[in-house]
Amino acid sequence: xxxxxxxxxxxxxxxxxxxxxxxxxxxxxxxxxxxxxxxxxxxxxxxxxxxxxxxxxxxxxxxxxxxxxxxxxxxxxxxxxxxxxxxxxxxxxxxxxxxxxxxxxxxxxxxxxxxxxxxxxxxxxx
Numbered sequence: 798x799x800x801x802x803x804x805x806x807x808x809x810x811x812x813x814x815x816x817x818x819x820x821x822x823x824x825x826x827x828x829x830x831x832x833x834x835x836x837x838x839x840x841x842x843x844x845x846x847x848x849x850x851x852x853x854x855x856x857x858x859x860x861x862x863x864x865x866x867x868x869x870x871x872x873x874x875x876x877x878x879x880x881x882x883x884x885x886x887x888x889x890x891x892x893x894x895x896x897x898x899x900x901x902x903x904x905x906x907x908x909x910x911x912x913x914x915x916x917x918x919x920x921x922x923x
Contacts, residue, residue: 804883811834812859812861832853836870838860867918881923
């Protein structure tokens with residue numbers, strides 16, 4: 798493995814860790830010795846990913862745009878793992894593929910809630 802790092806006994810949270818870049822990061826953290834909490838809105842995919850990667854990964858339903866949801870995921874992670882050492886703010890969405898004038902205000906706010914507010918709220922909670 799290139800760029801091997803020692804993350805033994807570290808607890809990582811990966812938002813949006815169920816698929817794509819988040820899943821790859823989760824796999825890399827585990828390969829480096831960490832245990833990982835996947836925080837993802839799609840709990841079914843997150844649970845499947847956790848099962849596929851192995852016993853050092855647990856899935857938690859989390860909407861990173863909702864502080865109460867983040868607090869629930871944080872508290873469950875702390876209960877299960879005891880602490881959080883690493884936070885990877887990976888969750889993000891592209892939103893509708895439309896021109897600015899065709900994008901609704903609600904769609905814009907949804908994208909900003911996940912992509913901009915989400916990392917701030919997760920950092921604040923952790």
